[in-house]
Amino acid sequence: MTWYAIDTWIVVIGALCAMAAALPGCFLVLRKMSMMGDAISHAVLPGLAIAFLVTGSRASFSMFIGAAIVGVLTAVFTQWISNWGKVDSGASMGIVFTTLFAVGLLLIVQAADHVDLDPGCVLYGAIELAPWDIATTWTLGGVQLEIPRAALVLGSVFLFNLLIVIFFFKELKIAAFDPDLATTQGINANLMHYLLMTQVAVTTVASFEAVGSIIVIAMLIVPAATAHLLTDRLGVMLILAAGLGAMAAGAGHLMALLLPGWLGFESATTSGMMAVATGVFFLLAWMLAPRYGLLTKTLTTKRIRHSRELS
Amino acid sequence: MDTPDNSSSKAWDHSPSAPLSIHDLTVAYHRKPVIWDIDLDIPEGKLVGIIGPNGAGKSTLLKACLDLIPKASGTVQVYGKDYRKQRAKVGYVPQRESVDWDFPVSALDVVTMGIYRQVGWCRPILGRHKAVARKALEHVGIGHLADRQISQLSGGQQQRVFLARALAQDAQLYFMDEPFAAVDAATERAIITLLKELKSQGKTVLVVHHDLATVAQYFDWVILLNMRVVAAGPTGEVFTQENLKNTYGGKLTLLAEAGHALSQLKS
């Protein structure tokens, strides 16, 4: 195995994506809205398609905006259906995102002659190609550094999410913990909800090219859930989730490079491997977490039982 | 953790015929035991109140007896045999909030659920099963609401539906989780009449209860619980100021309330 500069960029892009996603992801997990990430990431398809049909370019800023708007709309529609129709929120989410996905699929197929937008590309992305798309060149201490567009975009999204979490930390926290309390304290819980949804939508859309719209769910949810098993403090959880996500990006790419060789295959998708890596981390925490791990808990229960028997 | 030194840790003489004997029951969430060292025999034909402050583990005790949550240690016997073999003899009335009252079933459908076990796997509900359920509904005084969708019932009526479901099962031992919570006085009276009727038929009823003022009036046996059994026995002997103080700690308002109830009982 040889490690090229490209590989470093792939890991950097993956890590930026993971860190950007982990911050809103923690709040999704705590607010029991994990599937909203899934819903939004599927539902952005028509937004991407419409913006693409209008501008004819995949790199455009308008495409970004279009998709993000549809992403937030997913949350709005879901809330409407579950409030007005008294439908279980999971079901209303399912109805909204499948419908939007179907619209997106129809648009893409209708436009297949005019433009080249492969739905597969939207779903699982192409992180291997991302480093080739250079946005700008920086010179740092005499060394020329070619910054890929994906790194720039995801870096900005990460910064955006980080600033929101820093500035609205206590508001997000209280709105996640107890929306009614938040409202009585004059914090608009609904506004905080949509702020979070905007973060998720923006992150998803920014990530779809790099890791694909479905794998970003792994980045949103899995490191956050892992961190949730490891700590009881929100601040620590945010940092841990971001760190774990970044580590999973590195481990995922390494696995994508090594694993196919060992098994006798040609190559494997890095973005898929990154999702698998987050899963492996979760599995470890699920079993071994110091307080909430399955093995740890079993041992504690045994010990209690044992001490009962002794006394 | 220090071992509690009180009467509850004394070994009970477990009688094989007791409707319910709990032996050395401990339940733990995470690292902390929630209830521990429960060791009790409940005599037959009694109305038993389980009393204790919030978080004392009253519901946990019921759920652990019913195998709804895992036990860290201990056994539960019903009429001298392992609970799992005696399920048909045990009826359960969960807390009203534990289900979705928007569910598309009628009151009669819910009551019929009490005899699903007797109907058996994959067998359809027949007219005679519905007749049993209808009778149970009439028994709790809401026979006329049988075909009402459950969301259109008031809180008290919903509680009665749950009771009717337990009645339809015709069990020997009943576990009821806060049946008096948030019901109107009429329903409360109807429930207590029903419980006394069950008692007169020789059935045993365990009730998680939170209203100290009515304890002496309703129950002839009480279990004072605060993570462990502070005291258990006939109401007259056990429901005393001192035991209550041990159960509730220094919560004065509650003690005042109970004192008031006690003085009422004496007068």
Add this chain to the structure above:
Amino acid sequence: MAFEWPGLDAVWRVATLQDYNTRLVVLSTFILGLASGLIGSFLLLRKRSLMGDALSHACLPGIGIAFIVMSLAGGEGKSLLGLLIGASVTGVAGVGLVLAVRNTSRIKDDTAMGIVLSVFFGGGVVVLSLAQPMPGAQAAGLESFIYGKTASMIWNDFLLISGVAAAVLVASLLFMKEFTLLAFDDSYAQSQGWPIHALDVLMLSLVAAVTVVGLQAVGLILIIAFLITPAAAARFWTNNLRRMLVLAAVIGGVSGWLGAAVSALLPRLPAGAVIVLVAAFIFTLSMFFGSARGVLKRSLAQRNLKRKVGRQHLLRAVFELQEASFCNTVRETPPNVSVAFDMLLNKRSWSPQQLRKLIRRAAREDHIEVFDGKTLRLSESGFGEAARTTRNHRLWELFLITHADIAASHVDRDADSVEHVLSADMVRELEEKLDTRHLPASPHPIATKGAKA
């Protein structure tokens, strides 16, 4: 965009299922819709709608692994049955993992589903990328599982879908009461000794069966809609479980039928997407016009209630003003004199506009007569209604004071139903108490202008 509408004869051909291929596709999606509507209803009632989502994504690695295993074993890599078995294995494993994570850690349902969904899908993408360079991978159409390939269905697909649908139908009927109990009250079911975990697994296996055969018909993401949307739409029309099950199956079937037919008629419309849109359309109609829980019905009921309350408040206000100036005890009936608009305005928290609206409506209903826009008088029927409403209201108030221990569940009824809710004895007792009461002295002297007393 050049768009050609199909001719009438084409519509007729599709509608009567004359083409072999159309017939196959339409019937398959129809049957698939029936089965998924049925099992989806139980899923909805168990509040596990999104489990279909997790399940369908978790099928992807199974398809890839099955293909690789079959290819390496030297067999035909694209054997449909093999691929579907692979899909079922990882699908069910994914669901099992969701339940395991939920039951053994502090991670909640939704997050457990999200984890399984994304990690399994990621794994699936990895496996497919491994399989892609292998011979025959393109031909096996592994990608088609993500988007579906409805149009190219063959006889065997039809048989498979029908078989699975029949199995789901039979199992749903057999286990109807068990599934109902599980969905309504699982802890009670458990206390009764029902094996709730086994029942959950059975229910989800049926979902898995529908999902797996649906994967290649409408695709991995759109099968989710088939499981959720018809069931949620049916719920708006009935409060009866059996009717809901039948209706959900019918809505699913009709969406499948219509969607596939439209897709056969018009160019470049993937059937899966059209089916989902048809189902979403039916859902939207149901949500607004549903006869049991539709938005329209509920908001009409809300509006009627508001009007009724408004009318009662108005009549009572007029009656009490009349009473205040002529009576000393509630026993006496006041003369039906006219009342000034301004006095009414002081009586309650109405704005002038609100009051005018109330008066207009009451005048339309012949409860009051308005003179010169400033004063009004109760009509004969309005006077009777006002007297009755006022009396009922007072009985309720008295009831609340004298029987304060009775919880609110008895008294949120509107003022009419006092006789229906309370026993006859109670009403008599209250009436006796009420009759001995004195009215409070009126703060406003009443206008007698135009009175015909």
